[in-house]
Amino acid sequence: MKLTYALTAFGLAAATPLPALAATINAVMYKNPSCSCCETYAAYLEQNGFKVDIKPTNDLSQVSAGLGVPANLEGCHSVVVGGYVVDGFVPVDLIKKMLAEHPAITGIAMAGMPMGSPGMGGQKTESWKIYAFTKDGKAPTVYATE
Amino acid sequence: MKHDFHYTMSRRGFLVVAAGAAVSASLRPTRASAVDERQIKVGPGQALFNGANGASTAVWTYNGTVPGPALRLRQGEPVRITVENGLDEDTTVHWHGIRLPNAMDGVPGLTQPPIKPGGSFTYEFTPPDAGTFWYHPHADSLVQLGRGLAGPLIVEEREPVVVDRDLLWLLQDWRLTADGQIAGGFGGMMDASMSGRVGNVVTINGEVPADLGVRAGERVRLRLANASLARMMALRFEAHRPVVVAVDGQPCDPHEPENGRIVLAPAMRVDIVLDMQGDPGSRHAVIDDFYDGLAYTLANVAYDKGPPLRAHPLDAPVGLPRNPLPAPDLARAVRQEIVLQGGMMGGGKLKGLGGMMGMGMPGMNGGAAWAINGMSMTGDGHAGMAPQFALERGATCHLTMRNETAWWHPMHVHGFSLSVLSRNGAPVPHRQWQDTVLLAPRDVIECAFVADNPGDWMLHCHVADHQMAGLMTVFRVK
Ligand SMILES: [Cu+2]
Ligand SMILES: [Cu+2]
Numbered sequence: 255m256k257l258t259y260a261l262t263a264f265g266l267a268a269a270t271p272l273p274a275l276a277a278t279i280n281a282v283m284y285k286n287p288s289c290s291c292c293e294t295y296a297a298y299l300e301q302n303g304f305k306v307d308i309k310p311t312n313d314l315s316q317v318s319a320g321l322g323v324p325a326n327l328e329g330c331h332s333v334v335v336g337g338y339v340v341d342g343f344v345p346v347d348l349i350k351k352m353l354a355e356h357p358a359i360t361g362i363a364m365a366g367m368p369m370g371s372p373g374m375g376g377q378k379t380e381s382w383k384i385y386a387f388t389k390d391g392k393a394p395t396v397y398a399t400e
Numbered sequence: 401m402k403h404d405f406h407y408t409m410s411r412r413g414f415l416v417v418a419a420g421a422a423v424s425a426s427l428r429p430t431r432a433s434a435v436d437e438r439q440i441k442v443g444p445g446q447a448l449f450n451g452a453n454g455a456s457t458a459v460w461t462y463n464g465t466v467p468g469p470a471l472r473l474r475q476g477e478p479v480r481i482t483v484e485n486g487l488d489e490d491t492t493v494h495w496h497g498i499r500l501p502n503a504m505d506g507v508p509g510l511t512q513p514p515i516k517p518g519g520s521f522t523y524e525f526t527p528p529d530a531g532t533f534w535y536h537p538h539a540d541s542l543v544q545l546g547r548g549l550a551g552p553l554i555v556e557e558r559e560p561v562v563v564d565r566d567l568l569w570l571l572q573d574w575r576l577t578a579d580g581q582i583a584g585g586f587g588g589m590m591d592a593s594m595s596g597r598v599g600n601v602v603t604i605n606g607e608v609p610a611d612l613g614v615r616a617g618e619r620v621r622l623r624l625a626n627a628s629l630a631r632m633m634a635l636r637f638e639a640h641r642p643v644v645v646a647v648d649g650q651p652c653d654p655h656e657p658e659n660g661r662i663v664l665a666p667a668m669r670v671d672i673v674l675d676m677q678g679d680p681g682s683r684h685a686v687i688d689d690f691y692d693g694l695a696y697t698l699a700n701v702a703y704d705k706g707p708p709l710r711a712h713p714l715d716a717p718v719g720l721p722r723n724p725l726p727a728p729d730l731a732r733a734v735r736q737e738i739v740l741q742g743g744m745m746g747g748g749k750l751k752g753l754g755g756m757m758g759m760g761m762p763g764m765n766g767g768a769a770w771a772i773n774g775m776s777m778t779g780d781g782h783a784g785m786a787p788q789f790a791l792e793r794g795a796t797c798h799l800t801m802r803n804e805t806a807w808w809h810p811m812h813v814h815g816f817s818l819s820v821l822s823r824n825g826a827p828v829p830h831r832q833w834q835d836t837v838l839l840a841p842r843d844v845i846e847c848a849f850v851a852d853n854p855g856d857w858m859l860h861c862h863v864a865d866h867q868m869a870g871l872m873t874v875f876r877v878k
Contacts, residue, residue: 311694
């Protein structure tokens with residue numbers, strides 16, 4: 255009854271090869287145990303220099319809320335990396351940019367699961383907004399538009 | 401009052417119910433009447449999930465307990481059950497899996513007006529099938545089930561089955577806050593569009609499980625019923641070889657489950673026979689490992705130190721007598737197809753949800769997250785639900801259910817049991833009939849039933865969040 259995940263398709267193909275000398279970045283992914291798209295996203299991160307420790311949880315909404323992700327930005331997984339939270343299928347370049355620049359935010363999130371994003375597969379049909387959020391109750395701001 | 405039910409049969413077949421006297425009295429048939437009369441009062445109460453010394457949890461109850469009283473009916477004998485609504489909101493009772501007249505099915509708007517606060521409704525039916533069933537509300541289902549309203553319903557065989565003990569595990573899953581109360585936030589977007597409101601505490605017959613005490617050599621019939629809102633379970637009995645004898649109340653050819661795992665989605669029942677062949681004094685875990693990486697020990701089978709009851713397992717066959725289900729005539733069947741769509745990762749395929757998937761926020765603000773054949777019926781049932789298809793009375797319906805989503809769905813059909821023919825093209829063995837058929841992501845199930853019971857009937861996912869958010873439809877038998 256276990257799911258076999260097809261990790262082919264988009265995530266791997268779209269990933270840029272890992273630079274030989276880059277250090278591994280450790281990340282923890284909290285995900286719904288039944289969601290397969292998160293696995294695709296984890297594989298995409300691993301292809302791009304991250305080491306992802308997957309922690310399934312049936313209480314994802316509580317975990318994500320505890321990490322400070324605004325309810326309207328919650329996706330099917332939350333990743334904790336370098337002291338930041340990454341929610342949803344955020345492209346890896348933006349994560350690396352955030353880790354390098356150290357902005358004063360809690361994390362970044364891509365709302366929804368648009369076609370063509372890492373994890374969803376398919377063709378990109380619209381521009382994506384990635385939001386930055388903080389834990390101080392202020393409204394999320396646009397971090398990047400892809 | 402202690403909310404403690406032992407749904408056990410003594411060796412001589414008496415029902416042993418250890419509960420408050422008032423509750424027991426209402427469960428007993430009234431002698432004066434020819435018809436078996438029962439009373440159920442719906443109302444708020446307190447549950448002690450951790451036993452008498454634990455904290456109490458505010459719940460909604462049937463006759464003061466969670467789960468509600470075990471209703472034991474007799475096959476082929478009429479019963480009249482009066483339900484009194486002591487809640488501040490409408491309710492109904494659905495007798496899950498019982499084949500009964502449409503007007504007794506308990507769907508508000510569709511089969512009856514809802515029972516108003518302070519009002520009552522008398523359900524009358526004659527259960528044709530012996531087996532393990534259950535009852536629960538079909539109004540504000542997510543909240544009412546999630547706050548405790550559910551109870552077991554056992555229809556006894558005309559001739560008793562040869563076992564030493566007949567036990568029931570009504571399994572419930574609760575999302576509790578740190579202070580032991582039922583968490584709010586029912587119907588949130590994440591739950592609605594993903595796996596539903598899976599909780600953090602599982603109880604058996606209303607209590608956090610302790611050991612199941614057994615005696616070496618005995619034969620136990622264990623009726624498993626998953627009354628959870630959303631939690632799927634896959635139970636393994638370590639060092640034991642359970643034999644499945646019935647699914648959803650309907651006897652099947654006795655068989656050991658695949659990989660020794662008994663898969664129980666919400667609303668499913670599985671009756672197993674266990675020959676207790678462990679050593680006196682030994683202990684064996686019952687493990688639920690449905691969710692990858694989240695296996696846990698549900699309970700332990702604990703043998704007492706006494707000598708075995710008998711040297712060898714009982715010789716008596718474990719199979720149960722079949723129920724009088726009408727045989728489908730596949731050669732002349734009418735074909736219908738139900739396609740399940742939506743949810744997170746719906747991939748924008750979903751016409752019925754319009755732009756919702758593109759926004760990526762299905763289920764927000766009580767909206768639809770799911771659809772059947774492009775149509776989202778949300779809520780619990782209401783007047784004017786147009787049937788997806790209609791069947792002539794007596795026709796055989798060959799029903800295909802196709803899960804196009806990335807999620808698991810236990811699909812429940814009201815009023816009928818389905819002969820399950822195939823899963824993903826492979827025949828389903830053991831002559832299984834089910835009222836709640838679990839579809840894994842992308843599964844295609846074929847089943848058949850005879851449309852012998854007129855009325856508008858519901859067909860929906862029994863993950864309560866999914867039903868509320870659109871995974872529901874109606875069909876008509878003329
Ligand atoms: Cu039900
Ligand atoms: Cu479902």
